[in-house]
Amino acid sequence: MPTVTSQGPVSLLDLHFHVEGTVGAFLVRTPEGPVLVETGPESLYGNLQTAVEALGYALEDIRHVFVTHIHLDHAGAAWRLARHGARIYVHPKGAPHLQDPGKLLSSAQRIYGDTMEQLWGRLEPIDPDRIVAMEDGQSVRFGDMAIQAIHTPGHAIHHITFRLEDGLFTGDVGGIRIGEGPTIPPFPPPDIDLEAWLDSIKRMRACHPTYIYPTHFGIKNDGLAHFDSLEENIHRIAGWVREKIEAGHTEEALVPLFQGFMRELLTGYGLQEDAIQDYEIADPAFMSVYGLARYWKKQASRRPMA
Secondary structure (H helix, E strand, C coil): CCEEEEECCEEEEECCCCCCCCCEEEEEEECCEEEEECCCCHHHHHHHHHHHHHCCCCHHHCCEEECCCCCHHHHCCHHHHHHCCCEEEECCCCHHHHHCCHHHHHHHHHHHHHHHHHHHCCCCCCCHHHEEECCCCCEEEECCEEEEEEECCCCCCCCEEEEECCEEEEECCCCECCCCCCCECCCCCCCCCHHHHHHHHHHHHHCCCCEEEECCCCCECCHHHHHHHHHHHHHHHHHHHHHHHHCCCCHHHHHHHHHHHHHHHHHHCCCCHHHHHHHHHHCCHHHHHHHHHHHHHHHHHHCCCC
16 A cells, blocks of 8 residues: 655655555645656556545646656656646656657667566657646746756756755655665666766755655655765766776676675665665666666777877
8 A cells, every 4th residue: 555754745655666665756735736746657557546545636636747757667657647637847858758658668678578567557658738848947836836947967868856945856866765775876778977967966955955855765854965875876886887897897797796786885884685675676786787887888988099
């Protein structure tokens, strides 16, 4: 049964992706009705419905949906809400893929194969009239409340952090943080850009948030420590993969080594086995290996010849 945790007008909806506390969405109570940030995958649409109804609303009441980026664990159910008449707010570079999800779908199917629909559900086009492309700094007002788009690439070129009062919905660029564990950056292909990511962290820090709402997972109130941990682990994890790639390891060979590295890293933070597994569910090791390997190989190809 999906669970709900609230902080002021923001309620965290635990969508129970395999286990509790790994994938969430957020319902914001505004003077003009409920607003949703993130949708979760279409496979968990029933869980989303149950969680929204537990707050006294129906999905049909939600007329505005903000997605930080178009990866399926964040926006996979957006088309279902659009069919109910909701407007979907997204980065301009993500909007075409919501209108025509063919490339997104084929990419996911290459990765997940026969498990694609079981994990993520179906993906269907969204009518262009239902999509709002948000420019950097653009705000949408709901009475005396406003949600502002802050373009924050690094995890994905089309990533937005949404600012609401003194809180930030940080999607994946703000890292994965399960329970009281560390903030771990997810590095899936194809858009990883470490320089852009570090710049995005500066932009998020500059907002001086009281609350951070990471999709994976929760409501956090220690903004500086959250970002300190994220930045530290970007350097630590990306540096480890770079070292192994430059030593000649293939991506396939690196995956089990990376799993061991991450287990050691998380154990060092005092995490027990269940918590380590929760991080793996939210951020599969193989995705980060392939994303970082692609990044470092691109960087190497750009270096001038000696």
